[in-house]
Amino acid sequence: MPLSIQYVKGLFQSRKGNIERMVEHVADSEYYSMQHFISESPWDARTGFDTVALDTNEVFKSFDQVALLIDESSDLKKGDYSVGVSRQYCGTIGKVDNCQVAVYGGLSAEHYYGLIDTALYLPESWTANRKRCKAAGVPKERYKHKTKVELAVDIVRYQLELGTHFDFPPGWEETNLPTLTFLKRNGFSFDRAFCNTCMCSPSRTTLFTGIYPAKHKVSQTLTIGGPLSPSEPTISASLPSIMNVLWNDGYDVQYRGKWHMSKGVAGNGATTNYDNLTSADISLFGAMGWIAPDAGEDVNPLNFGGGFANHDARYVAEAIKYLQEVKVKRAAGELNLIA
Incomplete structure (x- = not known):
């Protein structure tokens, strides 16, 4: 009988889990052989x-x-x-x-x-x-x-x-x-997913580029007036992303909604290149039609820091308006819409 089987039997049959007691209950077992098997044998x-x-x-x-x-x-x-x-x-x-x-x-x-x-x-x-x-x-x-x-x-x-x-x-x-179940039932499936953090900037940048913060360099949450925002690097516009890959292949890539992915790169005069983002900033990443302001800019002390909670409603309205424009274009000819 293999020593491994003897040992397992000993674990079940002996009330005390030491080898000396095990060999008393397992037929044909020998103390020194089992001791060597557990302590010294290179299995x-x-x-x-x-x-x-x-x-x-x-x-x-x-x-x-x-x-x-x-x-x-x-x-x-x-x-x-x-x-x-x-x-x-x-x-x-x-x-x-x-x-x-x-x-x-x-x-x-x-x-x-x-x-x-x-x-x-x-x-x-x-x-x-x-x-x-x-x-x-x-x-x-x-x-x-x-x-x-x-x-x-x-x-x-x-x-x-x-x-x-x-x-x-x-x-x-x-x-x-x-939500994932709904998307699957309607033809959308995700075979590769990245979940590295719940913070906006790193996680959104990771989602759109498919690489981790160690690669795309955006590792902090960007906040208006935040202590880390001025030193946070800007994601390279040449870094492959979902947007510029499709844009370079001839697609009309449109972006609506919260950006919160990287500071701007168009040199719009902002002190941190994050305040007052413009559509020109976003277009350098291959996404057109973005509408300012970005969520969070309204809490800037320069804007009296009040903020408001209706960004989601604004984004939905912007998306619906664009889809209505697409509907008109589709009536005029073939159009392939990928959302």
Whole structure:
């Protein structure tokens, strides 16, 4: 019988989870062989998990809906030598204590469940201490700190590449993403999506260029009179974006609504090149017809800082007016409208 099978049987059959007690309950097992297998033998845990994941995936193929569940769990520890041990929140007891924490992934179908992956969480007190990591045998690729969410993403990405199959729970998308569901039902689908921040400037620039802030250089939220706005770089008008790619290919690209993507580049005399954006600024990015002012300009102290809340209504009115113009053009000949 393989030592791995003996060890698993020992975990289930022995009330105390130490090897000395395990060999008392598992037939044909031997203490030193099992001890060497767990402590010294160079077997690869990754290969073991992959085998379990693919076997579980095969068993669950008969189910219509299979979910990948992600959660963390923790184990109380004494001392400072166990890898990743630290005083941190321990879900097992519901408070901060000395423990190890790991992120786990498991396949679930109906009332069946199978653990298929895990990643040990390393607090910054570990990743900031290379000597400690090296002494504990932490692989070099784990020296960089990762949050639990990042570990969860790693698990999902790895399982997809491995070929593990799982779905969203039935009705989840319709309930939680109604707008995306509506777009899909009406012919719009998104195969690549970027979600790096909820802040206007970086996220909108990332959406339109398809690259991260580290590449397009817009990394701060642009605000009128904000301390970071004067030093915020302007996105290069030559950087490929949805707008200028279509414009260069002969499309009539129109933009209506809030800009909040980058400071202007047309040299309109603004002190930060963000105040008082004009349509000339926006046209350099390949988008025509933009109508000033941009949302937020009305809260500029120079404009008495009052602000108003009807920007959305204005944008809708601008879009409807343009579509009415398109309707007239369409009546006069062929027109392909892409929104």
